[in-house]
Amino acid sequence: MTELSQIQFGQPVEPCVSHDKWALLDTLTCAARQFNLNHRTLTVLRALLTFYPDRKLSDVPGLAVVYPSNRTLSQRLNGMPESTLRRHLATLVRAGIVSRQDSANRKRFARFGGLAFGFDLSPLARLAPQIYEAAEEEYRKQQEIDSLRARIAATRQRLIEGATLMPHHPLMEDSRRILRRKVDAETLRDVLDSLENHLDNTRKIDVPTERMSARNSENERHIQTTDKSESVCTTAPVCEAEDIALDDVTLSCKEYRDFLPDAPRNWSDLLRVAYTLYPMMGIDRSTFEEAREKIGPNGVSVAILCMLEKIADIRKPGAYLRGLSKRADQGKLNLRAMIKAAGPRKLSADNFA
Template sequence: MEQASQIAFGRQDPCGRLAGTHDKWDLLAALTHAAAEFELSHRTLGVLKALLTFFPERALPAEADSAIVFPSNRRLMERLNGMPESTLRRHLAALTRLGIVSRKNSPNRKRYARRVGGDTAMAFGFDLSPLARHAARIFGAALNAKERTEHLAVLRDRVAVLRQELLDIADETAETLLDASRKLLRRKPCEAELSAMADLLRAEIASRTPEETPQAPLPAAGKMSGPVSQNERHIQDSVKNDSDSEEPQAKAPCPQPHATDGKAGNTENASDLAKVLRACPEVQAYYPGELRSWQDADRIAETLSPMMGIEMPVLSDARAAMGRKDAATAVICMLEKLGTIRSPGAYLRRLAQKARAGQFSTAPMLNALLQAGNRAEIAS
């Protein structure tokens, strides 16, 4: 029991209390946390607190008839700021019925004590020792109540986050669900209600989140001759010079192939950018000059994002998830179909989530825009 008290309230025991005694205020605090389980109202707990103030010691013993207090109803009513006597009797009866306190009645049902010298030989009134005897149950119930409260707080926050996410992407057809979730959060819902609402919000968000066109599987990469740590530098395009190798060359050096490789890499980047410009001609209206490099595309994407309603932290998150090149491509593609996107910030945030899961590529977006452009040209 002593360990349960210390765990529940994180207190040490510097006074070396006797076994079977508990701090009366710790017990009252734990009982307050677990009031719902014991069906105690705050006014009943107030009456119990008033009774505890008449016990002079802080350590409450668990032995029967060892913690009897005998205040009159008038004294109790004064300490309870004038509570009506009928109300006081009702709450005293509730405490007795629950077994938190017990009565020890005198023959005339009066509350008093007989003393011999300075010691109390016999007392009649309310015995508070059952509170100490039920300490283990009270502390356990308080811990369970604390865990339930924390769990409900997490569920409430989860529903609030999902509601805000739906609010960012939804239209007027979701007003009923948004209003129901708002009203739920204003009440004190149970765990089942919060879990059910979270499931409904997730399903609605999933139904409104745009799905990417399935992309063809990428070809398997050839086996590399060195460990991964030695090949991290190959993430960026680079041209290796012959002077980097100290091994003798079996044949005469031939620089032409290296120059050709560098041009091929630049041509590939230029062709990728050209494909983006063919698929997204709208971007040229916002950029006075010609987009010559991916650095230009990255800068124009950063300029366009606030105009489209995309906050800088969202763009930075997308850059971290998919790279600056793909992030710029995604923003430029979104500009092309901006009229069909309700919340560009939420849309880009969703694309970043897919990129982290390895489920995102700009190729389907570009191909879809190119096909739409071709159909428009044929129709005209």
Template sequence: MGYQSLTPFGRTAEAVRAALRTPARPAEMQAPVDKWQLLRDLTAGRARFELSDRDMTVLQALLSCHPETRLDAASGPLIVHPSNETICARANGMPCSTMRRHLAKLVAAGLIARRDSPNGKRYARRLAGTKIAFGFDLRPLAQRAAEIAGAAEACRAEAAERAALRETVSLQRRDLVALLDLAAQEAPSDPAWSPLADLATSTARALRRRLDRETLARIEAVLSDAIATARQMLGFESDDPSTSDAQNEQHQQKSKKESLDSESDQVAMLEETPSPVSDISGPQEDAKKIEAPLPPFRLVQNACTEIAVFTPDPIHDWPSLIRATDKIRPMTGISDAMWHEAKSIMGAGQAAAALSAMLQRFSEIRNPGGYLRKLVACARDGKFSPTRMIMALTPSPT
């Protein structure tokens, strides 16, 4: 008595072949396991076993037919024998055809085994005091408890890592959008921001889908580079905890020591260095038709601090900087005609940036009017770059 058939009742040749190929598990059992904890672990790691949530619903219905909370093969057989109607009722009214399909999926995954009776019915009876049952054997599920627990732990760790990456990408996208909004106020004419804006848009579109860990990691790396580029374009210093105040002071002294001794030397440097505008536009005659983009306002504000000494009004954007330079210009000895010519050739923003840079090193400029006249001549020839002029005032890293 107690013989277990090798093949299912009334199945196709393919089902018989699959049953014969299923490797036999060792008869030894580990310690009894909680069936509901086992179900929770399998639900968490079901992707490793290629199971769906509907498969788990059917397995839950089968486990509910086992009277004990713990699965222990040593205490008796682990065969449950519910009817199809009972399984469908405990599976929240699942159609019988759907239920049978998910049962076959659980059998194929090696989590349960069919123990069919001679006539294919599911029942239990006692013979000479021994219980004989035909139905679904839960022993394979209990035997794979350790494997299921490991798969669940791995899936939970992967899900936590994926959630952390998704949060990081979401925060990075938000920071990039904020930097783009700031750039729209400080450097609205700079075309270099367009690729970053496209990146922010495509990232928001990608986050609507369920992304895997590898894709999120790639997006995180791209956004990190984009944020670093945006900070550099806006003139923000990168946080370096290894740089002390004494080192910053040394940088400033070195920058001042290496500065040009006269306005003629500074203008010569502008003439010798090719303008970014001329590099992009090609022919030199076309360069003067294209106005060089304004430097980021934050860069001007950080590099040109002397202008705030000459005006009581706060300077927080380009219009306020232009108003401040209009008020300060008479104090520098620059004539009205020269200033109007500078604003018409350079533009009001570039003229304001140039005068702010001049104020930063005003003690080194012998003739402010002549110095501005040479800058205007450079701008007329397409050789003037206010960004490069401002960058010359910033401390160079060692």
């Protein structure tokens, strides 16, 4: 077999470059996607390589011919059906990994005197540079994918720890499912961009853009009517004159507790609650961001919680919030009235009439 498989027929003598056949096969396995090969086709190639006696594979045409019958190959492949075997052999030929040296009757055999018919494995050796390059590219792509996955996992954790997005938020659910699937780098980048946008918005919310404090220890000047908590809308264009306390909001609006049982400690916490709730209410992001700009971050938080109290009576929450934005733009929005309407009705004699 060694002598016959290396008989050169009808080919000029050329300098021979050889490659380790098993190293080439392992590298090709890493780059299989770029050559449109699957693991079963590679298994057939491995079986063909076992019929070549030397470990070093020559790149000279005709010096690495093997000629097992389909029956012999099938036996070496643990009984692979011959129809399946022929399909995988055809795939190897189309990919240029092996070439056929056919006899007149398409039988595979070798004769002394320079005749050998079967599968020539030398194309595999000649493709070595492309195979190694493709494998290196696949390695770089996989490194990028691994890095993106790690960044998505880290960003998800930061959003959860900061209560910016809850685990059941649609975006968090999508990112969790994607981390469990095999997806390309572009899909991962899109998910990471969406997560990081939420993280950036949180940073913008938490950092005051203007110092209005009367004392160095304060971040904002609040208008208060009670000693219970902070007031609302120091930055909102519509509600600057409103003096709504945070406790008034959390005591009047209770439906949010079904989703987020922990009471917000400050207005930043309340805004995070609103960011979690608005997708569940069927409000798109652009509508919410427009409302946030026109009503203010604190005002839109109050509006979302008040809407949730009456959500069963609101047919189109997105249109409803746009209406509130329009009223705010006209200076007609009354958040205190919304909070009063959202709270429990007080009992009076008329209730029992």
